[in-house]
Each structure stands twice: as C-alpha cells, then as structure tokens.
Amino acid sequence: MALRNAVMAALLEGEASGYDLAKAFDASVANFWMSTPQQLYRELERMEAEGLVAARVIEQQRRPNKRLFSLTEAGRAAVHAYTVEPLGKPSAIRDELMVKVQCVDAGDIDAVRKAVAERMEWATAKLARYERLRRRLLDGRSEEAYFAEAERVGPYLTLLRGMSFERENLQWGDMALRRLDQRAAALPAEG
Secondary structure, three states, X not given: OOHHHHHXXXXXXXXXXXXXXXXXHHHOHHHOOOOOHHHHHHHHHHHHHOOOEEEEEEOOOOOOOEEEEEEOHHHHHHHHHHHXXXXXXXXXXXXXXXXXXXXXXXXXXXXXXXXXXXXHHHHHHHHHHHHHHXXXXXXXXXXXXXXXXXXXXXXXXXXXXXXHHHHHHHHHHHHHHHHHHHHHHHOOOOO
C-alpha cells in the first residue's frame, strides 16, 4: 500500500494541515500505517502536483502561513479506485523484538525479558490512547448506535483492530515473560 492511500484515508475526515495529518496519523491510522512528518509533507506535495489534493493557505500573524489540504474530486475517485483493487499479499511482521526473542537462547535472557516488558508498557499506553479515542468517537452512544448513525464507520473499525492488536500484544507478552522466567529458573546458575 502506498502512503498516499493512507493520506487520502486520513483526509476523508476533512481538511487538514500537514501538521494536523501527522497528529491524526499518530492518533488513528498509526495502528496500521506508520509515517514520519517529512514523508507526509513530501507525499502531500506529490499528491497536490497530481491533482489528488488541493491546498489553501491560511495567513497567520505570528506564525508561518498554514496550508490546509483537502481531497479533490480526483482524490475521491482515487480513493474509490483504491478500495476496489484486489488486496496484495498480507504484510509480514517486521519487528526487532521478535528477532531478539528468536535469539534469546544464545543471548541475554534478562535483556530480552526487559525488551518484552517495555513493549508491554508501550502497548498498554497505546491501548489507553485508543480507548480515549473510542470514547470520543462514541460520544456517549453504544456501538450499535454509532454504527447506525455515524457518517463514517471505517475509522472506528480500524480503531477496534488496533485495540485488538495491542490486547494481543499484552497477552503474548504475559505468556512470553512467564516462559522466559521458567527458562531462566531451569538454567544452571553461572558461577
């Protein structure tokens, strides 16, 4: 998937600056697509040159002028065309933690254990952010009411996937820590 598809998905929420998009990526689509602000700005420039987004300038007094981007009709058509394309192969997990875990028997079990625990802390924090976003999206409604009334349900569905992913990370982390502790207890003491 190209970054532009994720940018167009984020712009479905409405007009946004590059800065706003970077924040939105962190708060919403980061559970399925990562990007740096520099990548976003470069992609917005390319998309503008291709007519997929339009920018308008907001003049500001004590700050640099702000450019707000929105999807053009061509951009909306590109979103539609993208959604009907066949899926490619599922993405593979590329995770340095998994490489460290794979190497644990030849490495430092305490260091790997610490890395797993840190990942769990990160997952817990991310899950808390996702839960705050979930409450904000629901705005006091039940999920059933949200799905019946909301203008767009895609952001909520992807949020639920991100929450599920982080819960699974925590479940796996608990299991991995228990097994690493068992393994450490079974190893002969060094001395």
